[in-house]
Amino acid sequence: MIPISRPYTDQEELQEIEKVLKSGWLGLGSVVQEFEKEIEKYLGSGYVIAVNTGTSALHIALDAAGIGKGDEVIVPSLTFCAGIEAILATGATPVFCDIEVDTLNIDIDDVETKITSKTKAIMPVHYCGNPCEMDRLLKLGRQKNILIVEDAAHAFGSIYKGKKIGSFGDITCFSFDPIKNITCGEGGAVVVHNDDLADVIRKKRNLGIDREAWSRYHGKKPWYYEVTVMGYRYHMSNINAAIGLVQLKRLEQFIKRKREIVKRYNEAFSGIKGIALLKWNLNEIAPFSYMMRITNGKRDELIDYLGEHGIGSGVHYIPNHLQPLFKSDAQSLPITEYVWKEIITLPLFFEMKDEEADFVIDTILNFLK
Numbered sequence: 001m002i003p004i005s006r007p008y009t010d011q012e013e014l015q016e017i018e019k020v021l022k023s024g025w026l027g028l029g030s031v032v033q034e035f036e037k038e039i040e041k042y043l044g045s046g047y048v049i050a051v052n053t054g055t056s057a058l059h060i061a062l063d064a065a066g067i068g069k070g071d072e073v074i075v076p077s078l079t080f081c082a083g084i085e086a087i088l089a090t091g092a093t094p095v096f097c098d099i100e101v102d103t104l105n106i107d108i109d110d111v112e113t114k115i116t117s118k119t120k121a122i123m124p125v126h127y128c129g130n131p132c133e134m135d136r137l138l139k140l141g142r143q144k145n146i147l148i149v150e151d152a153a154h155a156f157g158s159i160y161k162g163k164k165i166g167s168f169g170d171i172t173c174f175s176f177d178p179i180k181n182i183t184c185g186e187g188g189a190v191v192v193h194n195d196d197l198a199d200v201i202r203k204k205r206n207l208g209i210d211r212e213a214w215s216r217y218h219g220k221k222p223w224y225y226e227v228t229v230m231g232y233r234y235h236m237s238n239i240n241a242a243i244g245l246v247q248l249k250r251l252e253q254f255i256k257r258k259r260e261i262v263k264r265y266n267e268a269f270s271g272i273k274g275i276a277l278l279k280w281n282l283n284e285i286a287p288f289s290y291m292m293r294i295t296n297g298k299r300d301e302l303i304d305y306l307g308e309h310g311i312g313s314g315v316h317y318i319p320n321h322l323q324p325l326f327k328s329d330a331q332s333l334p335i336t337e338y339v340w341k342e343i344i345t346l347p348l349f350f351e352m353k354d355e356e357a358d359f360v361i362d363t364i365l366n367f368l369k
């Protein structure tokens with residue numbers, strides 16, 4: 001079976017995990033701090049706070065920004081349900097918006113029609129690693145006093161107009177779950193550019209415990225702490241950070257190989273009747289996954305056919321405004337509602353061989369014949 005995705009790890013990750021286990025300090029500690037520093041160096045700008053999942057990164061970011069009951073957050077419906085549940089967890093209301101058909105990214109024209117006096121944040125998703133129009137979003141946010149909280153779960157390593165995603169903007173949230181551009185096993189990070197906000201997030205990730213409080217006693221009572229804000233148990237552990245540190249060194253290699261496979265798919269599928277490709281700027285995108293559209297109405301059949309031939313594929317994602325939990329008073333979103341019936345996610349991972357990609361390609365072309 002060729003899976004949709006598979007993380008790459010080897011002996012090096014094992015060695016680093018072993019070091020942490022032998023150190024006796026498994027939880028939040030110096031390895032997490034080192035991981036944060038390395039990401040800060042990689043991005044070149046911003047304060048990085050490592051957390052235990054991408055979902056908690058989104059939740060803690062909104063929470064620390066003061067978003068809650070009575071507030072609205074505009075979010076594309078076509079995204080992982082994590083973003084929606086993070087918004088709901090703060091007490092705020094998700095307001096679903098539509099997407100652009102060629103990138104599956106947020107449709108900013110539609111966003112503008114959904115802004116109300118209650119809108120406090122917009123949560124764009126950089127689909128498949130392809131950055132949204134950040135200049136326009138950030139400008140809109142500044143004009144209307146609305147925060148842009150990027151769900152950059154797909155986009156660690158992607159570049160927008162020469163700048164790394166996360167190195168600019170208001171708040172950027174990354175995921176390091178097993179299938180993301182790099183993994184910590186499970187993990188996430190929030191990047192901000194304001195040290196007060198960074199401090200709040202750092203406290204909130206560990207139950208609001210203020211580690212600085214003891215210093216007011218001039219170190220005489222090192223056991224002393226104060227709980228100053230409501231928080232969560234969202235911190236990253238040294239074990240996960242150890243994996244992430246090795247993965248970070250592999251990132252450029254991962255990006256290079258995945259770009260090659262995307263190029264191979266794009267070349268084989270371009271101009272084929274029944275297939276519509278997404279727009280890819282492969283000089284800048286760190287490709288998270290490979291998605292395209294099957295426009296002849298046979299997407300579901302194709303998924304079955306690929307399965308019969310030992311090829312994994314899937315649909316990312318089922319629109320959230322159609323989900324039983326979220327659909328309450330959602331309006332219709334025309335692009336999302338037809339595009340989700342056409343999208344298919346194909347295998348894409350670092351260790352994938354050219355022959356495997358060719359087998360996926362040939363199987364799809366055979367099906368469409």
Ligand SMILES: *Cc1c(COP(=O)(O)O)cnc(C)c1O
Nearest residue numbers: 053054055080082153175176177
């Ligand atoms: C993976 C993902 C998340 C959540 O990240 P986890 O680390 O799995 O919690 C959020 N949004 C999108 C778009 C994702 O793909």
